[in-house]
Amino acid sequence: MKTVIITGGAGFIGSHVVRLFVSKYPQYRIVNLDLLTYAGNLENLRDVENAPNYLFEKADITDPVALDRIFSQYQPQGVIHLAAESHVDRSISNPVAFVETNVLGTVHLLNTARKHWGNDLSDKRFYHVSTDEVYGSLGDEGLFTEETSYDPRSPYSASKAASDHFVRAWYHTYHLPVVLSNCSNNYGPNHFPEKLIPLIINNIRTNKPLPVYGDGQNVRDWLWVKDHAAAIDVIFHKGRVGETYNIGGNNEWKNLDLVQQMCDIMDDLLGRPAGSSRSLITFVKDRPGHDRRYAIDSSKLQNELGWAPTVKSGEGFRETARWYLENEKWLEHVISGTYQQYYAEQYQ
Ligand code: NAD
Ligand code: TYD
Numbered sequence: 001m002k003t004v005i006i007t008g009g010a011g012f013i014g015s016h017v018v019r020l021f022v023s024k025y026p027q028y029r030i031v032n033l034d035l036l037t038y039a040g041n042l043e044n045l046r047d048v049e050n051a052p053n054y055l056f057e058k059a060d061i062t063d064p065v066a067l068d069r070i071f072s073q074y075q076p077q078g079v080i081h082l083a084a085e086s087h088v089d090r091s092i093s094n095p096v097a098f099v100e101t102n103v104l105g106t107v108h109l110l111n112t113a114r115k116h117w118g119n120d121l122s123d124k125r126f127y128h129v130s131t132d133e134v135y136g137s138l139g140d141e142g143l144f145t146e147e148t149s150y151d152p153r154s155p156y157s158a159s160k161a162a163s164d165h166f167v168r169a170w171y172h173t174y175h176l177p178v179v180l181s182n183c184s185n186n187y188g189p190n191h192f193p194e195k196l197i198p199l200i201i202n203n204i205r206t207n208k209p210l211p212v213y214g215d216g217q218n219v220r221d222w223l224w225v226k227d228h229a230a231a232i233d234v235i236f237h238k239g240r241v242g243e244t245y246n247i248g249g250n251n252e253w254k255n256l257d258l259v260q261q262m263c264d265i266m267d268d269l270l271g272r273p274a275g276s277s278r279s280l281i282t283f284v285k286d287r288p289g290h291d292r293r294y295a296i297d298s299s300k301l302q303n304e305l306g307w308a309p310t311v312k313s314g315e316g317f318r319e320t321a322r323w324y325l326e327n328e329k330w331l332e333h334v335i336s337g338t339y340q341q342y343y344a345e346q347y348q
Contacts, residue, residue: 216256248296
């Protein structure tokens with residue numbers, strides 16, 4: 001049986017990756033390694049927690065002793081590394097936490113994999129999941145390719161850029177069999193409601209102002225989270241060692257247009273008069289260093305490995321809004337903080 005450690009598996013994207021791997025690969029043992037920070041929520045994985053090929057390990061990637069114990073115990077052939085501090089606004093107020101987790105944590109993980117795998121590397125793979133934000137900010141034209149120079153501008157993107165460099169350094173220096181991907185903004189179920197789309201859905205639900213930073217003209221490319229999980233699956237299994245693949249939704253939206261779209265979808269789902277949620281839109285002070293536009297050229301991944309996004313934005317946004325309305329308990333637990341008791345109840 002092959003063992004794969006997925007770090008950050010209790011988070012937004014990680015939980016979709018864990019679910020996909022646990023159900024699609026019953027012959028794999030999937031170890032979810034997660035510290036359960038504020039962003040880690042095991043309620044995301046209720047449906048797979050009793051699967052025979054799933055295990056959870058509460059551990060900190062910045063703790064080399066814990067990593068050593070976990071690698072000794074499970075002898076993994078693969079690592080899919082998603083654990084990170086992931087919110088740009090938090091990185092502006094507390095950058096050190098981002099250096100610790102995203103940079104130091106990644107280096108400890110690389111070191112541990114190297115130590116345990118030694119020279120026996122033929123069936124091993126270290127997959128580092130990263131972001132398009134490392135490439136900086138685009139003007140009205142152009143797309144990020146895998147050749148675009150790194151130009152991170154927020155403490156979050158700087159920490160992810162640093163982690164990407166360390167992963168490539170372990171490939172070149174120690175021949176660790178790595179693969180990387182840089183993905184655009186994800187959306188879908190289980191997204192923590194500090195990020196734009198779930199925050200807007202929740203505020204419409206509770207009739208609160210909808211904060212739009214600056215002039216609302218910043219552009220993001222939005223990818224359905226399960227399409228990202230599918231890309232991670234194909235890159236983990238078929239991506240060439242040492243390579244980087246860009247992942248994108250081909251789905252650019254100005255923030256204001258996106259917020260208005262969510263308003264219209266929510267009015268429809270909640271049976272409110274058309275246009276009523278738009279009146280909640282409030283322009284607020286811009287994020288410092290706010291990147292203007294991200295857009296991805298994912299043709300390498302599409303041509304080489306045959307992946308493509310499957311969900312059209314209209315359908316995905318509606319499906320997301322519906323999920324939050326049908327899972328109010330999940331949302332209430334996150335907002336009240338009670339989701340953090342779930343580990344104690346379930347595992348101790
Ligand atoms: P998230 O914040 O929802 O989840 C992060 C997870 O990592 C949480 O479960 C948290 O408990 C865990 N974690 C944090 N610090 C840890 C530590 N020290 N040790 C162990 N676990 C720890 O993040 P996400 O949005 O799911 O993003 C996952 C990955 O994908 C990140 O590496 C992020 O940079 C990358 N990414 C995210 C997006 C996006 O749109 N969300 C886009 C591209 C890439
Ligand atoms: P976010 O979801 O934080 O993702 P990222 O900063 O990683 O792209 O934000 C998406 C966009 O929405 C970004 O341009 C910032 C903007 N934004 C708002 O206008 N209001 C908000 O309340 C938030 C959280 C984000």
